[in-house]
Amino acid sequence: MSGAEPQATPLLSIRGLRVDFATDAGSVPAVRGVDLDIGISETVALVGESGCGKSVTAMSVMRLLTGRISAGSIRFGNTELQSLSEPEMRRIRGAQIGMVFQEPMTSLNPVLTIGKQIEEVLTLHQRLTSSAARAHAVELLKRVGIPSAERRASQYPHELSGGMKQRVMIAMAISCRPKLLIADEPTTALDVTIQAQIMDLLGSLQQELGMAVLLITHDLGVVAHFAERVAVMYAGKIVEQGAVRDIFKRAAHPYTRALLAALPDPLRTAARLEAIPGRVPLPRMLPAGCAFCARCKHVFEPCPGVLPELFPIAPGHSAACFLHDPRRAPSNVPCQ
Amino acid sequence: MTVPATPGRRAEAGVLPLDGAGVLVPAETPFRQVWRSFRKDRLAMAGLVVLAALLMLAVLGKLFTEWWVLFDPATVRLPDKLRPPFSIPSSSIGKELWPTLGLYPFGTDELGRNVFARMLQGSFVSLSVGVVAVSISLIIGITVGGVAGFYGQRKLGFVSVDTLLMRVTDVAVCFPTFFLILTVVALLPPNIYNIMIVIGITSWMGTARFVRAEFMALREQDFVTAARALGLSEGRIIFRHLMPNAMAPVLVSATIDVAHAILTESALSFLGFGVRPPFATWGNILADGRSYIFDAPWLFILPGGAILVVVLAFNLVGEGLRDAMNPKLRRRASG
Numbered sequence: 001m002s003g004a005e006p007q008a009t010p011l012l013s014i015r016g017l018r019v020d021f022a023t024d025a026g027s028v029p030a031v032r033g034v035d036l037d038i039g040i041s042e043t044v045a046l047v048g049e050s051g052c053g054k055s056v057t058a059m060s061v062m063r064l065l066t067g068r069i070s071a072g073s074i075r076f077g078n079t080e081l082q083s084l085s086e087p088e089m090r091r092i093r094g095a096q097i098g099m100v101f102q103e104p105m106t107s108l109n110p111v112l113t114i115g116k117q118i119e120e121v122l123t124l125h126q127r128l129t130s131s132a133a134r135a136h137a138v139e140l141l142k143r144v145g146i147p148s149a150e151r152r153a154s155q156y157p158h159e160l161s162g163g164m165k166q167r168v169m170i171a172m173a174i175s176c177r178p179k180l181l182i183a184d185e186p187t188t189a190l191d192v193t194i195q196a197q198i199m200d201l202l203g204s205l206q207q208e209l210g211m212a213v214l215l216i217t218h219d220l221g222v223v224a225h226f227a228e229r230v231a232v233m234y235a236g237k238i239v240e241q242g243a244v245r246d247i248f249k250r251a252a253h254p255y256t257r258a259l260l261a262a263l264p265d266p267l268r269t270a271a272r273l274e275a276i277p278g279r280v281p282l283p284r285m286l287p288a289g290c291a292f293c294a295r296c297k298h299v300f301e302p303c304p305g306v307l308p309e310l311f312p313i314a315p316g317h318s319a320a321c322f323l324h325d326p327r328r329a330p331s332n333v334p335c336q
Numbered sequence: 337m338t339v340p341a342t343p344g345r346r347a348e349a350g351v352l353p354l355d356g357a358g359v360l361v362p363a364e365t366p367f368r369q370v371w372r373s374f375r376k377d378r379l380a381m382a383g384l385v386v387l388a389a390l391l392m393l394a395v396l397g398k399l400f401t402e403w404w405v406l407f408d409p410a411t412v413r414l415p416d417k418l419r420p421p422f423s424i425p426s427s428s429i430g431k432e433l434w435p436t437l438g439l440y441p442f443g444t445d446e447l448g449r450n451v452f453a454r455m456l457q458g459s460f461v462s463l464s465v466g467v468v469a470v471s472i473s474l475i476i477g478i479t480v481g482g483v484a485g486f487y488g489q490r491k492l493g494f495v496s497v498d499t500l501l502m503r504v505t506d507v508a509v510c511f512p513t514f515f516l517i518l519t520v521v522a523l524l525p526p527n528i529y530n531i532m533i534v535i536g537i538t539s540w541m542g543t544a545r546f547v548r549a550e551f552m553a554l555r556e557q558d559f560v561t562a563a564r565a566l567g568l569s570e571g572r573i574i575f576r577h578l579m580p581n582a583m584a585p586v587l588v589s590a591t592i593d594v595a596h597a598i599l600t601e602s603a604l605s606f607l608g609f610g611v612r613p614p615f616a617t618w619g620n621i622l623a624d625g626r627s628y629i630f631d632a633p634w635l636f637i638l639p640g641g642a643i644l645v646v647v648l649a650f651n652l653v654g655e656g657l658r659d660a661m662n663p664k665l666r667r668r669a670s671g
Contacts, residue, residue, distance in 0.1 A: 062564075062565055064561060064564050064565060087569075090567045090568070090569060091567065092567070093564070093565055093566060093567035094565065094566035094567030094568075095567060098565075098566075099562075099565040099566075101558060101561070101562055101565075103558050106557060106558040106559060107558040107559050107561075107562040108559055108562070109559045109563070109577050109581070110559075110581065111366060111580040111581055112576075112577070112580070120566075120568070120572075120576070121566050121567070121568075124566075124567060124568065124572075125567060156365075156366070169562070172562075172566060173566075
């Protein structure tokens with residue numbers, strides 16, 4: 001129950017992050033000023049629909065973007081990641097910050113055995129000898145729940161199932177005991193039964209290694225079970241942040257509420273699921289104000305023209321919506 | 337355990353590859369898969385046998401004509417000139433000039449030199465020119481193609497790296513290669529190393545284009561991003577992760593390029609720009625024999641046939657490799 005209050009010295013601190021992609025039609029903003037803190041050993045979920053900038057935010061932390069970070073700072077511990085040289089950044093990637101990707105099927109090199117691929121990371125960051133690395137790789141495979149780990153280590157990726165490959169990816173990501181694990185939709189490409197296993201594995205590894213996890217997902221079910229704190233993103237901005245209880249029980253932003261209403265509820269056999277009307281605005285046609293205003297039920301006078309900041313609702317819970325601005329909120333609009 | 341012992345490949349039935357005792361069967365390496373498919377291609381296998389024989393001959397040739405001279409390709413026996421294959425030396429040949437086998441298996445040329453000895457010596461030249469020239473062209477081609485494919489989007493002033501390197505490649509392709517080689521060889525001292533180098537630096541363009549195309553496709557793959565996210569350096573990613581994935585088409589084209597290089601060397605030697613005469617190559621044996629086409633047909637049939645067979649063998653092996661390494665064609669080959 002440590003989630004509500006961000007700790008005093010966060011492990012990762014993103015401030016005012018803006019990322020632009022150069023296209024033929026000019027510069028397109030993908031992330032428009034994101035502030036996010038992740039404490040030591042904390043699990044934060046970054047939620048939002050496709051294209052809202054979740055993955056871009058994660059890739060900015062790793063500095064693996066094809067786009068350009070135009071503003072903002074990303075501090076990891078006491079280090080400003082953006083000021084590091086490329087070799088210095090390489091010593092952070094894999095060693096201090098691990099990453100698990102969405103597509104386990106294509107994230108392993110098809111011509112190297114999985115054992116070799118894990119050993120490579122170990123020899124690189126921990127300077128293990130090759131036999132020590134081999135033994136450690138087999139240990140890691142066992143730890144992530146791969147049966148017959150010795151034999152599996154000498155197999156090629158095409159001989160493993162998707163869930164197995166994701167376990168291998170996790171083994172590689174945690175091989176150097178990183179302080180932060182970024183999991184970018186780690187279960188999206190997997191079967192539902194495997195999804196639960198992978199999330200359980202990530203959970204137990206987090207407990208064991210005491211690492212912080214930034215979980216990027218659009219699956220609110222996964223968020224409810226796994227995360228301590230949630231940040232909801234919409235069109236390149238964080239629109240609501242709070243402890244997982246606050247978000248699920250007292251969602252404050254109309255977008256978060258609409259997302260939760262769109263979840264199927266097994267107890268309520270409604271004929272149709274709730275859908276959010278309209279669609280996500282194109283990044284180059286964003287309104288000056290709140291990006292959600294065209295789809296919002298509660299839209300009122302300041303919404304289209306003024307950009308809402310994050311207004312505090314409770315300790316550790318805030319939402320970027322004028323409904324929660326004490327100066328502007330019309331008294332007749334229901335906040336809850 | 338009541339599990340019945342059923343050896344064999346259950347992996348193909350979509351089950352985990354378990355043997356009778358429920359133990360995972362060791363994996364089949366990609367190399368083995370290719371070999372299994374290659375073995376079924378009879379023409380390619382025939383080519384491979386010829387190449388293995390050639391390799392042996394070339395090594396024996398080097399051994400027996402230079403280090404432990406059983407066959408001296410330079411011995412002139414004027415009384416025995418233009419003798420047909422399998423003829424016995426005439427009585428005027430002294431003991432010290434007597435050929436090793438007591439006969440001329442491939443006949444003699446216009447100076448009475450043993451053609452068998454000369455062919456042996458030439459086989460090493462042909463093979464080494466082919467292999468060394470193609471190695472040089474591979475080094476240049478993989479470097480140029482790799483840099484263009486991987487770093488292509490970087491800008492150098494107003495052009496991208498890719499544009500710069502590929503236009504250089506286009507220019508190199510446009511040179512009339514053979515005449516360029518002729519000119520260069522005519523200016524340089526005509527030894528075998530110069531020929532290897534010149535053939536190498538005029539034949540890398542195909543490899544560069546292959547490698548560039550492969551790298552451009554591979555660069556965008558998820559496993560490259562994953563490798564970066566693990567902190568691997570670009571050099572490691574290029575050489576350990578991208579290169580092995582790009583090797584299949586390169587290997588195929590290299591095999592066929594060896595055939596080209598052998599042909600080019602033969603043509604150069606035939607024209608008299610190649611290896612200097614007392615030293616035998618298949619090309620200059622052929623060149624010497626062309627004046628005696630009707631009197632001594634073995635002087636052009638033997639080296640000409642040897643060049644034909646070797647070039648054909650390299651091409652067949654190259655084609656076979658191409659089929660074996662392409663999973664879509666593999667099924668057809670095994671069916």
